[in-house]
Amino acid sequence: xxxxxxxxxxxxxxxxxxxxxxxxxxxxxxxxxxxxxxxxxxxxxxxxxxxxxxxxxxxxxxxxxxxxxxxxxxxxxxxxxxxxxxxxxxxxxxxxxxxxxxxxxxxxxxxxxxxxxxxxxxxxxxxxxxxxxxxxxxxxxxxxxxxxxxxxxxxxxxxxxxxxxxxxxxxxxxxxxxxxxxxxxxxxxxxxxxxxxxxxxxxxxxxxxxxxxxxxxxxxxxxxxxxxxxxxxxxxxxxxxxxxxxxxxxxxxxxxxxxxxxxxxxxxxxxxxxxxxxxxxxxxxxxxxxxxxxxxxxxxxxxxxxxxxxxxxxxxxxxxxxxxxxxxxxxxxxx
Amino acid sequence: xxxxxxxxxxxxxxxxxxxxxxxxxxxxxxxxxxxxxxxxxxxxxxxxxxxxxxxxxxxxxxxxxxxxxxxxxxxxxxxxxxxxxxxxxxxxxxxxxxxxxxxxxxxxxxxxxxxxxxxxxxxxxxxxxxxxxxxxxxxxxxxxxxxxxxxxxxxxxxxxxxxxxxxxxxxxxxxxxxxxxxxxxxxxxxxxxxxxxxxxxxxxxxxxxxxxxxxxxxxxxxxxxxxxxxxxxxxxxxxxxxxxxxxxxxxxxxxxxxxxxxxxxxxxxxxxxxxxxxxxxxxxxxxxxxxxxxxxxxxxxxxxxxxxxxxxxxxxxxxxxxxxxxxxxxxxxxxxxxxxxxx
Numbered sequence: 001x002x003x004x005x006x007x008x009x010x011x012x013x014x015x016x017x018x019x020x021x022x023x024x025x026x027x028x029x030x031x032x033x034x035x036x037x038x039x040x041x042x043x044x045x046x047x048x049x050x051x052x053x054x055x056x057x058x059x060x061x062x063x064x065x066x067x068x069x070x071x072x073x074x075x076x077x078x079x080x081x082x083x084x085x086x087x088x089x090x091x092x093x094x095x096x097x098x099x100x101x102x103x104x105x106x107x108x109x110x111x112x113x114x115x116x117x118x119x120x121x122x123x124x125x126x127x128x129x130x131x132x133x134x135x136x137x138x139x140x141x142x143x144x145x146x147x148x149x150x151x152x153x154x155x156x157x158x159x160x161x162x163x164x165x166x167x168x169x170x171x172x173x174x175x176x177x178x179x180x181x182x183x184x185x186x187x188x189x190x191x192x193x194x195x196x197x198x199x200x201x202x203x204x205x206x207x208x209x210x211x212x213x214x215x216x217x218x219x220x221x222x223x224x225x226x227x228x229x230x231x232x233x234x235x236x237x238x239x240x241x242x243x244x245x246x247x248x249x250x251x252x253x254x255x256x257x258x259x260x261x262x263x264x265x266x267x268x269x270x271x272x273x274x275x276x277x278x279x280x281x282x283x284x285x286x287x288x289x290x291x292x293x294x295x296x297x298x299x300x301x302x303x304x305x306x307x308x309x310x311x312x313x314x315x316x317x318x319x320x321x322x323x324x325x326x327x328x329x330x331x332x333x334x335x
Numbered sequence: 336x337x338x339x340x341x342x343x344x345x346x347x348x349x350x351x352x353x354x355x356x357x358x359x360x361x362x363x364x365x366x367x368x369x370x371x372x373x374x375x376x377x378x379x380x381x382x383x384x385x386x387x388x389x390x391x392x393x394x395x396x397x398x399x400x401x402x403x404x405x406x407x408x409x410x411x412x413x414x415x416x417x418x419x420x421x422x423x424x425x426x427x428x429x430x431x432x433x434x435x436x437x438x439x440x441x442x443x444x445x446x447x448x449x450x451x452x453x454x455x456x457x458x459x460x461x462x463x464x465x466x467x468x469x470x471x472x473x474x475x476x477x478x479x480x481x482x483x484x485x486x487x488x489x490x491x492x493x494x495x496x497x498x499x500x501x502x503x504x505x506x507x508x509x510x511x512x513x514x515x516x517x518x519x520x521x522x523x524x525x526x527x528x529x530x531x532x533x534x535x536x537x538x539x540x541x542x543x544x545x546x547x548x549x550x551x552x553x554x555x556x557x558x559x560x561x562x563x564x565x566x567x568x569x570x571x572x573x574x575x576x577x578x579x580x581x582x583x584x585x586x587x588x589x590x591x592x593x594x595x596x597x598x599x600x601x602x603x604x605x606x607x608x609x610x611x612x613x614x615x616x617x618x619x620x621x622x623x624x625x626x627x628x629x630x631x632x633x634x635x636x637x638x639x640x641x642x643x644x645x646x647x648x649x650x651x652x653x654x655x656x657x658x659x660x661x662x663x664x665x666x667x668x669x670x671x672x673x674x675x676x677x678x
Contacts, residue, residue, distance in 0.1 A: 064531035064532070064533065064534075065531055171619055201386040201387055201558065202386065202558065202560075202599060202602045202603050203386060203598065203599060203602050203615060203616040205602070206602035206603070206604075206613035206614060206615045207615040209604070209613055210612055210613055210615060213611075213612075228531065228532070230532070230606070231603065231604045231605060231606050232604055234604065234606060235604035235610070235613070258606060268533060269532060269533060270606070271536075272532045272533045272535065272536035273532055273561065273606060274535075274536075274539070274559065274561030274562050274564060274565040275561055275564060275565075275605070275606060275607075276560040276561045276563075276564050276588065276600065276603060276605065277564055277588055278564045278565075278584045278585050278588050279585070279588075280564075281564070281565060284536055284540075286533075286536050286537055286540055287533045287536075287537070289487075290501045290503055290504070290534065291531075
């Protein structure tokens with residue numbers, strides 16, 4: 001590749017427009033109680049989250065269980081109604097659309113689920129599982145449709161004969177491939193992958209990760225990749241958002257986040273990962289205690305109860321997410 | 336030092352010879368663990384890694400005599416605990432060992448605690464079974480144990496129920512129960528798999544501390560090579576019911592030999608290096624019924640397989656060497672020019 005081509009490619013990358021813009025997204029789950037089961041409180045699963053994803057890029061969301069990363073993904077797909085904020089997908093505000101407009105918009109964003117055992121209908125033939133999203137939107141010639149589904153199966157690395165089989169005949173990794181083929185069926189622009197490999201063994205995990213990367217290149221897909229495993233997220237993503245207790249505490253490019261984590265939580269998270277190399281046994285930052293309940297989050301910074309660097313102000317004021325370096329956002333009073 | 340103590344020092348705490356554990360499918364038994372031999376020394380942390388279905392959990396259940404009754408059975412081999420073969424021990428004799436000399440913690444801390452009894456009841460149960468103490472003494476001891484595993488408000492928690500605790504706290508309670516009688520061997524079956532990374536770091540730290548304080552040996556079963564690198568001394572790599580490689584932890588990560596171990600290491604994304612593509616292992620582990628009788632069990636997926644691999648069963652050396660591997664590529668008796676080492 002010549003230098004000219006390279007610069008052209010680079011400028012292309014820079015010009016990339018935003019595919020998804022999330023502004024101050026809030027999703028609360030009401031807690032019902034009392035005699036008449038009225039609302040007595042809210043679980044703030046997603047509390048004021050903003051980010052953007054550029055076309056053709058991968059945004060990773062990491063965090064521990066209960067931090068709201070899955071709820072964020074589901075809210076973006078409008079599987080859950082957001083409590084507040086704005087979701088702008090490809091220039092269109094989809095926060096409050098409903099009915100046929102929502103159905104139509106959903107063609108463009110699809111989901112790959114965590115549990116390949118629970119997300120495929122055991123009573124349906126694999127071919128029908130993959131064809132179903134298409135039939136939801138258009139009538140297709142039967143022969144043509146079958147051809148198309150078979151081509152999808154081959155694309156995700158399954159034999160054409162898989163068309164006539166049932167989900168239970170496949171292993172976990174193969175089922176996840178079926179789930180990916182189903183997500184691809186409508187030629188979506190955005191795929192939200194919610195822990196797509198956490199139920200798989202490492203050797204199978206690497207197959208699925210490689211497949212996702214290949215497909216992204218081939219179909220110019222945009223991913224929101226949700227996972228708890230930082231090394232997997234790092235491998236997959238261009239930008240990474242770290243969530244804690246419903247809040248986005250740090251957003252940075254892949255490289256910046258790992259070479260220079262700024263938020264104390266990100267630092268602890270990175271240092272907690274056991275490295276597969278005994279020479280790297282390190283002094284780890286071991287956080288005390290557990291994640292507080294999102295039904296009753298601490299005042300101020302959500303992390304201050306476990307933060308090794310907490311100051312007095314942390315318990316009073318919730319720091320906003322701000323850009324402290326180009327492309328590096330962090331929500332912490334230290335910066 | 337008495338003569339008895341001197342021999343104690345030399346014999347390993349646990350020795351397993353040619354263990355074969357089978358499961359009944361239809362009317363026949365098929366071996367999920369096939370001729371496995373290894374030993375664990377006192378105060379040693381031995382890691383057993385492998386993917387799901389490789390027989391690592393079945394092996395630990397065999398040692399504890401906790402195989403599902405009527406389905407799983409030890410079909411051969413010896414399990415020597417402090418020199419005594421415990422394979423033929425009956426329930427009563429095993430009850431004397433389980434919880435006292437060998438104890439176990441499991442992956443899912445919610446399902447392994449009884450939801451209808453208080454934490455205190457479940458810990459004192461172990462103590463009352465194995466030690467000659469009163470209920471009150473047992474309770475005081477339970478509180479101390481809870482404090483030792485880092486549980487805050489131990490005096491109150493002792494009267495609470497498992498559902499009132501978080502996953503990490505429950506795993507701490509499990510550990511408190513397991514170490515109540517100061518066992519010589521703790522079998523930990525995926526103790527941190529269900530936990531978040533920051534909590535996993537806490538639990539690994541705790542296990543390591545307890546191991547040092549109590550002079551206990553740990554057999555750690557996991558699929559996570561990171562966890563192994565973090566706390567183990569010796570590692571056994573299992574594939575399809577067999578041990579394919581055994582080495583000290585430094586040696587294994589520095590110089591993995593078996594093609595399976597190598598691929599496994601290249602398949603995980605690492606934090607400190609950039610890689611476009613990850614290594615994959617094509618194909619699947621053969622089903623327990625279709626396991627080849629002779630030949631290497633990894634041969635059908637191995638990128639380095641030779642025709643001989645289908646005919647000759649590779650053996651794992653039983654010497655005390657730092658590094659043993661069950662692969663024809665490294666076998667001494669094999670023609671020199673075909674061995675990897677010679678290339």
